[in-house]
Amino acid sequence: MAEARVVSADDPGKGGLQMMLAAGPARIVADQPLEAGGLDLGPTPHELVSAGLAACATQTLRLYANLKGWPLGHVHVAVAHRKDEAQSPPDAFEVTVRLQGPLSPEQTERLLQIADHCPVHRMLAAGARVTTAVG
Structure with a gap:
């Protein structure tokens, strides 16, 4: 670890x-x-979590494109956080990805799949353990 x-x-x-x-x-x-x-x-604490998700998705996209040698130009990831107590779980993050560069449709589709595999996305989707102590 x-x-x-x-x-x-x-x-x-x-x-x-x-x-x-x-x-x-x-x-x-x-x-x-x-x-x-x-x-x-x-930013609010919830906006900071959203910023972490946006940064992680963007970095993951860049690393993957670099690894594959794909011509990825500018990447923009926007994240909106919404809370709906009638839903379970009540917190929802909506991720919008905008990619620039001479990418094929297949490369674009694969990059959209990869954005969902960034570590912060996986952590939020799986949940996390949080412990609190006086220190």
Whole structure:
């Protein structure tokens, strides 16, 4: 098993919903929209999960196309998260992939299949164990 890279969130305790996230060398502000009591200074936690799915699908597509030597140009992956309590599970992610480059229809179809096999997609589809402890 690979060693886990730790991502952290810090709340400075000043009363807002803005959190400073540390992920590797990057620092990102997470927040909530104005209507949810935040200042809308950064993505929400659900948007960060969606961003992880979009990034993973995009990287997976690039790696696969490079491995195959396919002429994949620009890749755009958009993810929308919706919650419907009447459904099971209530959370749904809709992934839209836009590919550019002189790809054959067969290559395009295969890349769309590959997008569904990125590790984050597989993790979300399978579920995950989460444990919480005081540290």
